Amino acid sequence: MFFQTDQLQHLLDNLQAKGYACIAPQVRHETIIYDEITSVVQLPQGINDQQQPGSYSLSANNGSKYFDWANGPQAIKPLLFAPTEMLWSSTRNADGNISFSAVEKSEKKLAIIGARACDIAALKIHDLHFLQQQFVDPYYQARRENLLIIAVNCSHPADTCFCYSTGDGPFVKDGGDIVLTELQHGFLIAAQTEQGENVLSKLVLQESTAEQCAESERIKSNASKQNRQLPKLDVKSRLFDELDSETWHTIAEKCLSCGNCTSVCPTCFCHSENEVPELDGKSSSHYREWDSCFGQGHSYIHGITIRNGTSLRYRQWLTHKFSSWIDQYGRSGCVGCGRCITWCPVAIDVTESVAQIVEAP
Amino acid sequence: MNKPKIAVHKFSSCDGCQLAIINLGESLLILSQLVEITHFAEAGALDENATVDIAIIEGSVSTSEDVTRLQKIRDNSSYLMTVGACATSGGIQALRNMAKTSQWIADIYANPAVIDSLDNSTPIKNHVKVDLELWGCPISQRQLLMAIRALLFGVMPVEEHDKVCMECKRQQTVCVMVTKNEACMGPVTRTGCGALCPRVGRDCYGCYGPAENVNTQAMANRLEGLGLIKDEVARRFLFINSGAEQLHQQVQRWET
Numbered sequence A: 001m002f003f004q005t006d007q008l009q010h011l012l013d014n015l016q017a018k019g020y021a022c023i024a025p026q027v028r029h030e031t032i033i034y035d036e037i038t039s040v041v042q043l044p045q046g047i048n049d050q051q052q053p054g055s056y057s058l059s060a061n062n063g064s065k066y067f068d069w070a071n072g073p074q075a076i077k078p079l080l081f082a083p084t085e086m087l088w089s090s091t092r093n094a095d096g097n098i099s100f101s102a103v104e105k106s107e108k109k110l111a112i113i114g115a116r117a118c119d120i121a122a123l124k125i126h127d128l129h130f131l132q133q134q135f136v137d138p139y140y141q142a143r144r145e146n147l148l149i150i151a152v153n154c155s156h157p158a159d160t161c162f163c164y165s166t167g168d169g170p171f172v173k174d175g176g177d178i179v180l181t182e183l184q185h186g187f188l189i190a191a192q193t194e195q196g197e198n199v200l201s202k203l204v205l206q207e208s209t210a211e212q213c214a215e216s217e218r219i220k221s222n223a224s225k226q227n228r229q230l231p232k233l234d235v236k237s238r239l240f241d242e243l244d245s246e247t248w249h250t251i252a253e254k255c256l257s258c259g260n261c262t263s264v265c266p267t268c269f270c271h272s273e274n275e276v277p278e279l280d281g282k283s284s285s286h287y288r289e290w291d292s293c294f295g296q297g298h299s300y301i302h303g304i305t306i307r308n309g310t311s312l313r314y315r316q317w318l319t320h321k322f323s324s325w326i327d328q329y330g331r332s333g334c335v336g337c338g339r340c341i342t343w344c345p346v347a348i349d350v351t352e353s354v355a356q357i358v359e360a361p
Numbered sequence B: 001m002n003k004p005k006i007a008v009h010k011f012s013s014c015d016g017c018q019l020a021i022i023n024l025g026e027s028l029l030i031l032s033q034l035v036e037i038t039h040f041a042e043a044g045a046l047d048e049n050a051t052v053d054i055a056i057i058e059g060s061v062s063t064s065e066d067v068t069r070l071q072k073i074r075d076n077s078s079y080l081m082t083v084g085a086c087a088t089s090g091g092i093q094a095l096r097n098m099a100k101t102s103q104w105i106a107d108i109y110a111n112p113a114v115i116d117s118l119d120n121s122t123p124i125k126n127h128v129k130v131d132l133e134l135w136g137c138p139i140s141q142r143q144l145l146m147a148i149r150a151l152l153f154g155v156m157p158v159e160e161h162d163k164v165c166m167e168c169k170r171q172q173t174v175c176v177m178v179t180k181n182e183a184c185m186g187p188v189t190r191t192g193c194g195a196l197c198p199r200v201g202r203d204c205y206g207c208y209g210p211a212e213n214v215n216t217q218a219m220a221n222r223l224e225g226l227g228l229i230k231d232e233v234a235r236r237f238l239f240i241n242s243g244a245e246q247l248h249q250q251v252q253r254w255e256t
Helices: A005-017 A117-131 A138-145 A194-200 A210-223 A235-241 A247-254 A260-264 A310-329 A350-358 B016-022 B026-034 B064-075 B084-089 B092-098 B101-108 B141-153 B164-170 B176-180 B216-225 B230-237 B245-254
Strands: A021-028 A031-037 A047-052 A055-060 A084-092 A098-102 A110-115 A147-152 A178-183 A186-191 A271-277 A283-290 B005-010 B036-040 B052-058 B077-083 B132-134
Touching (some): A005 A186, A031 A047, A031 A055, A110 A117, A117 A147, A138 A147, A178 A194, A186 A194, A247 A350, A271 B141, A283 B164, B005 B016, B016 B084, B016 B141, B052 B084, B064 B077, B216 B230
Parallel strands (some): B005 B036, B052 B077, B077 B132
Antiparallel strands (some): A084 A098, A084 A283, A271 A283
16 A cells, blocks of 8 residues: 555554554664654654764755665664663561562553664564563563554665675565555555554555555665675584684774674663662662673673683674574574664674684685 | 761862762761761861771872871771772872973972972772772762662672763663764773763763773774874873773873
């Protein structure tokens, strides 16, 4: 189906009438971030992103498109897996016992507009991790059940994108509620879930023409031409074969071990937990926050830091992401979004690192 | 039960960390009910030689009198924690470690003989055993209270030594180095401040000192890549914590 660009505001209005806060891309702090909007004028219209290893900038192209860019530093991950959140609190009673209180579950309905194929591939991995294991994460679950996803197919991959080679993009296969393709004069729109159908039924839509479908195919074909790719070898076993490779040390000479890559990675889910007591010692709050395998605490066990240097930490990240992840979740943990490349302060390129290690003779 | 005793001592410093304690507001009232503050000259309590459970030390050692006074404090306390850049790395005044002290004293003062100044400004750990170091210029009130609370519970305080980058990302602060080519020291700097500077769009200047597992060499190379000339690269590592070894290495490498 097709709708004119001027109908986009109706989509926002309908969602808000249904009680959703619309979380959508907007230009802020020299990048594109996702935050609440009420009007389409807040969207990044006529904006391109230029991404290179260690560098991100925006420019105006005077066009009318709203989604003419690849991605920003985050999308869905922080909405569901909060960077910092209280899990429970405890109070010491007069009798000396401790009582625990649960944190109220989030009931806020969010509609995210503009999630990309890579973001949705990552979301599926997080669903598997947080919801479909032996223990369900109730904090993630509450927010996930209240999330509606309006995905947008990519038209302009960044220089750092490689979703075509991971098989996750540039177009959304499934996993969104609604998927949009932005054409020159409107949007193709399709529902992927019943919830999505419900939203669609409230919009004024037209049958899409053969010409519009052909335009969409051209966009897909162009967006699939990406500058980066992963090696076509058996990366999983090759990385494990090369645990002693000198390359880990070469990369570690450049790596700052700062954790920017894991924080912007849409699939990294490591966290640490800590107790924050009140000064009077009578009550305490238990928090979890994003952690990184690049930090010391990640491998600290009983007085010993298992991975006490950067080469071991980088190796842990890469072998988990591309190798042991497959044993855990049935696929690689990399969705090809390229964020770890762009947001690395020293411009380390993960596709280059993998290639250097697995293509070693 | 007697309340645990705390003393706050000052060495060479600007008093900013002591002010951070005085400015604790309501928390200071709660703290004063939990502990007895025996010595804290800036706040009025004077008993420098009292035996205490926790000695909190601000400032660096920069005179010969400092050395003997510090030793006495160590002898009189069970647990000793340093607060702030001066006490922990030597502070801004450690910049003088690179100059010839006797020479500039002779150049400036009419009667140099009355000036008691050691050649170097040095951190407390160079002179006595330090049990905990809280970095920052000034320290974070949150970190100080967390440390005291932990000690009152009878457990070891948790040391925060992640890079500022982690704190930026947890707060969804956009990287100023990647978007604006700012010479941000976040990737080698210890968190604790809550990413105060990047949060307002400017570069971290490293007032919390080096984080754990820092790669200052790669950091310096990157700064040069951003267009800084050699002297500018060196200066990024000077400023507040020039006495910290990992930072000083880069000063020596880049200074022209």
